[in-house]
Amino acid sequence: xxxxxxxxxxxxxxxxxxLTVYCNxxxxxxxxxxxxxxxxxxxxxxxTVVTGGEVKKLKRLTFQFGDARKDSxxxxxxxxxxxxxxYLCAVFMNYGGATNKLIFGTGTLLAVQP
Amino acid sequence: KAGVTQTPRYLIKTRGQQVTLSCSPIxxxxxxxxxxxxxxxxxxxxxxxxxxxxxxxxxxPGRFSGRQFSNSRSEMNVSTLxxxxxxxxxxxxxxxxxxxxxxxxxxTRLTVV
Numbered sequence: 001x002x003x004x005x006x007x008x009x010x011x012x013x014x015x016x017x018x019l020t021v022y023c024n025x026x027x028x029x030x031x032x033x034x035x036x037x038x039x040x041x042x043x044x045x046x047x048t049v050v051t052g053g054e055v056k057k058l059k060r061l062t063f064q065f066g067d068a069r070k071d072s073x074x075x076x077x078x079x080x081x082x083x084x085x086x087y088l089c090a091v092f093m094n095y096g097g098a099t100n101k102l103i104f105g106t107g108t109l110l111a112v113q114p
Numbered sequence: 115k116a117g118v119t120q121t122p123r124y125l126i127k128t129r130g131q132q133v134t135l136s137c138s139p140i141x142x143x144x145x146x147x148x149x150x151x152x153x154x155x156x157x158x159x160x161x162x163x164x165x166x167x168x169x170x171x172x173x174x175p176g177r178f179s180g181r182q183f184s185n186s187r188s189e190m191n192v193s194t195l196x197x198x199x200x201x202x203x204x205x206x207x208x209x210x211x212x213x214x215x216x217x218x219x220x221x222t223r224l225t226v227v
Contacts, residue, residue: 042118042204042219043157044218045215048215092213099164099212102147107156
């Protein structure tokens with residue numbers, strides 16, 4: 001089973017529409033990060049949320065960390081074709097190593113049609 | 115400042131061969147992590163190096179290995195390549211503190227035939 005389940009897996013919408021993607025887990029995290037990966041490139045960090053209930057805005061993107069710090073959502077208002085990409089949530093977890101390692105969710109592939 | 119540089123960008127190898135991939139982190143970043151990305155498994159953690167020491171390892175066979183040099187540049191090696199090793203290999207650098215964001219390179223696309 002995946003530590004971080006993202007939904008939906010795929011999303012195809014028209015430019016101008018709103019959308020929300022989710023990142024869920026049964027574990028509690030001290031922080032959670034969101035990345036966006038465009039085709040042929042590596043993921044790029046969008047935001048880090050650290051407090052339960054925290055809401056952060058990045059232009060048309062709104063990120064929320066669940067009150068219990070087990071889940072997060074990303075809402076995009078008035079999507080643009082430039083928002084197309086793979087959205088990944090990620091958390092630091094310790095699996096017996098010297099330190100925590102960054103583990104990624106299953107991803108949501110977003111396609112915004114013109 | 116320069117980003118994370120991975121070389122080569124594309125690579126085609128034959129089953130049974132070995133391959134070495136290179137990653138130059140952002141100047142000042144001492145931590146380098148490697149990931150394998152495939153359509154079926156997503157982003158899977160391979161290992162992390164910090165100040166030339168491996169401090170985390172994922173669940174990959176011993177054919178996957180890595181190292182880090184004193185200038186923080188890192189290499190990963192895959193020996194006895196299998197068809198299933200075909201993937202995008204990404205490296206990411208960070209300052210190495212817990213909770214820091216990672217900066218990724220553009221990856222090396224490895225195809226094993």
